[in-house]
Amino acid sequence: MDNKVKIYIAILVLIFGITLLVDKGQPKPIDWTPTYSVEDKIPFGLYVFDQEADGIFKQKIERISTQTPYEYLDSQYDSRENVEKYKIKGSFMNISEVDNIDEGSMREILYFVSHGNNAFLSMKVFPKALLDSLKIELKTDFMPNDSISVWMANKKVSAKKYTFNTGLSDYFSKIDTLNTKVLGYQMNRKNEKQVNFIEVPYKNGHLYLHTQPVAFTNYNLLKKIIISMLKTFFLISRKEIFSGTTKLLTINEFQALRCVIFGVSPL
Helix, strand or coil, X not given: CCXXXXXXXXXXXXXXXXXXXXXXXXXXXXCCCCCCCCXXXXXXXXXXXXXXXXXXXXXXXXXXXXXXXXXXXXXCEECCCCCCEECEXXXXXXXXXXXXXXHHHHHHHHHHHHCCCEEEEEECCCCXXXXXXXXXXXXXXXXXXXXXXXXXXXXXXXXXXXXXXXXXXXXXXXXXXXXXXXXXXXXXXCCCEEEEEEEEEECCEEEEEEXXXXXXXXXXXXXXXXXXXXXXXXXXHCCEXXXXXXXXXXXXXXXXXCEXXXXXXXX
């Protein structure tokens, strides 16, 4: 190996060493990926929500991570003749960026709701079959917003407006006004009021649909409107909650799932 090659190698090693030292002193770039995972501590993860759920719901939460909503709810259904009802009463919650509920699970959730239970879904994209059955249409505001203002319809629940950092905003462009109750709004860049939170009766139960799952992420969870939304849901349901986007959570009296079921009480 001649001296010129040795010099080149030495220079490359020196440059590499300097690069490592410089990189070591630099903060890691923030990951803004909207994972909505209870495992992620990044801005758009649900780690804080998962950790604080016990305190928010004032109950111990039992996490169930090995079943789909269909598998869990179906296992709680007594199909014997002259029984044909669920062994539990409660509410189901799902928080996600997109439609992550399989068709079988969505049917089972609706069947669960029809037996006098509730479901809270905070998603940017809802199952089409669900929207069609409820006579609801969803649209996306394709004018990106760095942030949007959101507020509750019932000022007794919360009279304040809050700001969420988000990109494209989704909203309910058409609802069955005879049967649907508006619970929340948002304002777009043109200062147009859009519906983002509704309550829809379904047979003997209720569905609560919300288009801003970003509200529950690590970045936004400290804003008090999240608690206002949950209070609206819980004060109406007064039952246990099941949740499960990546896992199911169940608690006695009030319950929550990321796909979560709140308030699973044995019958």
